[in-house]
Amino acid sequence: MADRDPKKTELDAGAHVLSGNLGKTVQRLRKAYNLSLSELSEQSGVAKSIISQIERNETNPTLATIWRLSQALDVSIERVLATATEEPFLEKLSRADTPLLVSDDGKCRLSIIGWIKTVEWLQWYDFQCDPGGVLESDGHQRGSIESLSVLSGELTVEVADRVEVVGPGESARYRCDGRHVIRNRGTTPAHAVMVCILKAAVME
Known part of the structure; x- marks a missing residue:
């Protein structure tokens, strides 16, 4: 993956949630637990002013912020992000709104094209790597x-x-619970799709 700490870095990487119901959901859950803004701020570590802005839908919080709030409210991220109704779902994200991660050497770019609700267990990316690029x-x-x-x-x-060279039309699947590296040793840019299943069955 693109980060040394796979969950935390992504959560802090600036991936934003675009949800009109998010503020109402946070406010409803906070009031259900009879918490003031100050109390939720103290329990979550999120500034009171930020929580207030979220509840008024005046800001797009990062996943890290939503994670802290969900922990303080003792609910899953999925529930926090859940829509209030069962309306038909169709979402479009523009290129400008798609979060982007960049490797340390600046030569590897991962656009987060996966659904924000699955980030805890399934992540997928559009991966582009310039010649000489290394993603550790x-x-x-x-x-x-x-x-x-x-x-x-x-x-x-x-x-x-183990080392495998993967070309156009080919796929590599591998355990990623240890250090893993992706390199572009060629002379042309490489383009791939990367999927990470974070809660796969343990392989012995």
Whole structure:
């Protein structure tokens, strides 16, 4: 993946939630627990002013902020983000609104195209890597699996002492609960789709 700490970095990477019902949901849950803004702020570590802005839908909080609020309210992120009604669902995200992660060397870019509600267990990205680019990642939780499907160019995947070269139309699937590295050793840019299953069954 794109981050050394797979969950925290993504949560803090500036991925924003666009949900008209988010503020109402947070306010409803806070009042259900009979919490004041100050009390929820103290329990969550989120500034009182930020919570107030969220409830008024005046800001798009990061996933990290929503995570802290969900923990303080003792509910899942999915429930916090859930819509208030069962209306038909169709969502479009523009390129400008799609969160982007960049590797340390600046040569690898991962657009977060996965659904925000699945971030705790399923993440997927549009991955582009310039020649010479290196994406080094520490391990995710035990049993996690990553799948890399190359659309163009060529990428090398390194997992422990295993190395595989993946070309156009090919996919590599591997355990990502240990350090893993993706490199572009070629002379042309590479483009791939990356999916990470964070709660896969443990493989012995």
